[in-house]
Structures are given as C-alpha cells and as structure tokens.
Amino acid sequence: MHTYEIFLKKDGQEEYRHAGSIDAPDDELALLLARENYLRRAEGDLLWMVDRTHLLVGDRDFVAPNSDKPHRDNDGLLVAAHRKSQREAQ
Amino acid sequence: MTSMTPGTAEFLLAFADDEHLMGQQHTEWIGIAPFLEEDMAFASIAQDELSHAALLYAIVADNGQGGPPDDRAIDTLAFDRSAADYRSAQIVEVACTGWAHALVRHWLYDTAEELRWSLVDGSSLEPLRDAAAHAAREERFHVRHADGLIDVLAHTPDSADRLADAVNALLPLATGLFEPVAGEAEAIEAGVTSAPFDTMLPEWTDRVRARFPEIDIGAIAAPAYAGRAQRHGDFAALMARMNEVRGIDPTAVW
Numbered sequence: 001m002h003t004y005e006i007f008l009k010k011d012g013q014e015e016y017r018h019a020g021s022i023d024a025p026d027d028e029l030a031l032l033l034a035r036e037n038y039l040r041r042a043e044g045d046l047l048w049m050v051d052r053t054h055l056l057v058g059d060r061d062f063v064a065p066n067s068d069k070p071h072r073d074n075d076g077l078l079v080a081a082h083r084k085s086q087r088e089a090q
Numbered sequence: 091m092t093s094m095t096p097g098t099a100e101f102l103l104a105f106a107d108d109e110h111l112m113g114q115q116h117t118e119w120i121g122i123a124p125f126l127e128e129d130m131a132f133a134s135i136a137q138d139e140l141s142h143a144a145l146l147y148a149i150v151a152d153n154g155q156g157g158p159p160d161d162r163a164i165d166t167l168a169f170d171r172s173a174a175d176y177r178s179a180q181i182v183e184v185a186c187t188g189w190a191h192a193l194v195r196h197w198l199y200d201t202a203e204e205l206r207w208s209l210v211d212g213s214s215l216e217p218l219r220d221a222a223a224h225a226a227r228e229e230r231f232h233v234r235h236a237d238g239l240i241d242v243l244a245h246t247p248d249s250a251d252r253l254a255d256a257v258n259a260l261l262p263l264a265t266g267l268f269e270p271v272a273g274e275a276e277a278i279e280a281g282v283t284s285a286p287f288d289t290m291l292p293e294w295t296d297r298v299r300a301r302f303p304e305i306d307i308g309a310i311a312a313p314a315y316a317g318r319a320q321r322h323g324d325f326a327a328l329m330a331r332m333n334e335v336r337g338i339d340p341t342a343v344w
Contacts, residue, residue, distance in 0.1 A: 001125075022127050029238040032231060036131035 003052045004030045008044030016048055027051075094154045094215075097276025101283065102218075103167070104177035104271045104318055105206065106146035110168055111182040112199055113139030114332055116192075124189055131235060135196070138228045143168065145221040156217040169333060173321050177271050181263040183322035190252035191260060193243075197236035198264040201297050204229040205290040206267075214281035240301065254305050261298070261307060263322075265291070269315040 001023045007016040019038050024030035034049055066072075116136030123129040144164050149156075151163035181199065186192040207229060211222040243249035268288040277283045298307060336342075 023125060024127060025242045026238070028234070029242070032235045032238055033127040033131050035231065036134040036235075037127055040130075040134050 001025055002030070004034070004049045005052055005055065006034050006038055007048040007050075008038065009046040009048075011045045016046075019043065021052070022049075094150070095273075095276045095280060097273030098154075098215075098280055098282050099150050100177060100271050100273030101277035102146050102150050104179075104273075106143045106150065106167070107176050107178035108182050108199075108267065109139050109146060109203075110143035111178050111328065113137065113143060114328065115182065115186065116196065118331075119189075119192060128239075132196075135232050135235065138232065142221065142225050142228075145217070145224065149215065149217050149221070154215045154217060156220075165336075169336060173325060173329070174319070176321065176325075177318045178321075178325075179263070179266040179269065179318060180320075180322040181260065181266055183325045183328060184260075184263055185324040185328070186260075188252070188256070190243075190249070190256040193236065193239055194253060194256035194260055195264070197233070197240060197301065198260060198298070199267070200229060200232040200236055201301075202264070202267045202290075202294050204233060205294060206287055209285055209287060209290070210283050212284060218282065237301075244302075250304075254302070257298075257302050257305050257307065266315055266318070268294070269318050271318055 002025070004022050004024060006019045006022060008019045009016040022030060022034050022037060024033050030049060030051075031047075034047060038044075039047065113136045116132055116139065119136075120129055120133045123132050144159065147164040147167045148159040151160055151167060181195060186195050204226075207222045207225045210218050211226065213219045213222065240253065243253060268291045270286055270288060274283070274286060278285065295307075
C-alpha cells in the first residue's frame with residue numbers, strides 16, 4: 001500500500017486545499033478510491049493527489065530557526081514609534 | 091408519449107430487480123471490506139446501483155410518464171412483491187461471503203450492466219434514456235474500480251487462486267443476467283430497448299476472457315439459464331435482511 005495526500009479545489013478563485021489522505025495499492029486505484037471517499041458529496045471540482053513519498057519535506061529543524069527574528073515582521077510599529085519620539089523631541 | 095405494456099413493465103422490473111439486489115449485496119461489505127478506503131468505495135458503488143434501481147422502479151410506477159418519483163410507490167415495487175414476482179437473476183441473489191467472490195461478481199455484473207444500459211440509451215421512453223445517460227457516467231468508474239483491484243490481486247499467488255475459484259463458481263450464475271424475460275419482446279417492439287440483451291453475451295464473453303486469460307472458461311458460450319422466475323436459495327434471507335428495519339414500521343417517512 002502507498003499513502004497518498006489529497007487536495008481538492010472548487011471552481012472559482014479558491015485555492016487547492018488539503019482534504020486528507022488515503023491508502024491504495026497503486027495510482028489508478030488511488031484516484032478511484034479518492035473519488036469514492038472524498039468526492040461523494042461533490043466536495044471539489046478538481047483533484048490533486050501525490051504519493052506521500054514524492055513530497056519534498058522541510059522538517060522542523062530546517063524550518064524552525066526563523067522564529068526569533070522580529071525585525072522581519074515589517075509591521076511599521078518601530079518606525080512609527082521612532083518618528084513619534086523624533087516629533088516630540090522637536 | 092409511449093404507454094407502457096405489461097411486457098415492458100416486466101422488462102424494466104427485471105433490470106430494476108438486478109440493480110436493487112446487486113446494490114444491496116454490495117452495501118453489506120460496509121465495515122468489513124479488506125481496507126477502510128474500500129469499505130467506502132464499495133458502498134458508494136452500491137448506492138449508485140440502488141439509485142439506478144430507483145430510477146427504473148420509478149418509470150414502472152408512473153407508467154413511463156417521467157413525473158416526480160413517488161418514493162412510496164418505488165418502495166412497494168422494491169420490497170412488497172411476492173418472491174415469485176421478482177425477475178432478478180440468481181447472480182444478484184446468491185450470497186457471496188468471501189471477498190474474492192464479491193469482487194468477481196462486482197466485475198462480472200458491472201461489465202454486463204454497462205452493455206445493458208447501452209441498449210436503452212436511445213429508448214423510446216424518455217425517462218429511460220435519461221436514466222441510461224446517468225448510469226453510463228457512473229458505470230465506467232465501477233468497471234475501472236473492479237479492474238483496478240483485480241489488476242493488483244491477479245498478480246498475487248494466493249489471491250489469483252481465490253479469484254479463479256470465484257470466477258469458476260460464479261460464471262454459470264452470471265450468464266443468467268442475459269436470460270430474457272417474456273416481456274423483452276414487447277419492449278423491443280415498443281422501441282423501449284434496441285435489441286435482446288443476450289445479443290450482448292458474445293461481447294461480454296470476450297471481455298471475460300480478456301480479463302481472466304489464465305482461466306479456462308469454455309463453458310460460458312452455452313449458458314444454462316437458472317430462471318429469472320425462480321429464486322435462488324439465498325433470496326429469502328437477503329429479503330429478510332433488507333426488510334429488517336423497514337418491517338418495524340413500513341409506513342414510516344424517512
């Protein structure tokens with residue numbers, strides 16, 4: 001058995017969204033089983049499936065070290081505070 | 091509008107009964123199919139077959155007028171006739187308690203069903219034409235589903251043996267799908283169907299041989315019809331299961 005990840009999209013501007021996963025012996029059956037398990041109530045108009053072993057995965061160590069860099073949060077608050085203090089000093 | 095003769099009604103009932111009992115038998119695998127995804131898939135296919143049966147019963151119930159379906163009238167045809175009045179083939183009545191048998195029956199039945207709908211897609215009965223178009227969209231997935239599973243299992247030694255046993259056991263009953271009811275001639279006369287269903291038997295036989303090339307299936311060229319007017323020994327128990335809940339209150343509105 002292979003595990004496949006399933007993504008569905010409705011017509012229109014909505015993006016593909018992860019719907020779940022499925023076990024199947026091969027690609028052909030995976031498509032048919034996905035159709036009968038995830039689309040029985042017309043949950044999507046388009047389907048993407050990918051064998052989980054074909055996913056490129058960024059693990060936690062690879063992703064994590066960027067959680068302590070507030071200077072990249074460009075919300076303008078520090079600049080606003082600086083300008084305000086400059087105005088008040090004049 | 092074509093008015094429906096008793097023969098045409100019998101022709102449609104035989105078709106409807108096959109779809110109804112096949113759908114029911116497939117639903118009984120919910121929860122016990124070999125893996126979770128197959129549970130759902132097989133039950134979805136079962137629902138498709140039951141919906142085909144409902145379309146056909148509805149045509150009989152309102153004499154082919156194409157009005158809105160009357161659920162109570164459909165239920166009466168589906169559940170309340172005496173056993174002798176059913177026209178189902180024995181392949182849809184027999185209990186298949188092993189998965190290999192259920193899967194092989196699914197393939198044999200749906201391969202025949204696809205051919206069967208093709209005979210009525212230009213029917214003089216408009217609601218039957220509509221039903222044929224509806225069914226054709228679903229049937230290609232049914233056959234692919236059965237093919238997909240058999241493709242995998244046929245190359246697994248133990249599974250291949252089980253499939254072969256199932257084919258040998260079920261083929262004689264499956265040919266009974268092509269047995270005509272007396273009313274078929276009237277249905278052809280009225281343009282309800284284009285030809286006798288058994289004219290499709292050679293095509294079906296070719297597909298069976300292509301699907302199971304390792305199995306000696308010489309006998310199916312000469313089918314021994316078991317009788318659409320005669321119920322298989324497993325029919326009564328099947329009917330009892332189907333009516334178990336409905337029998338508590340047959341007039342309940344669902």
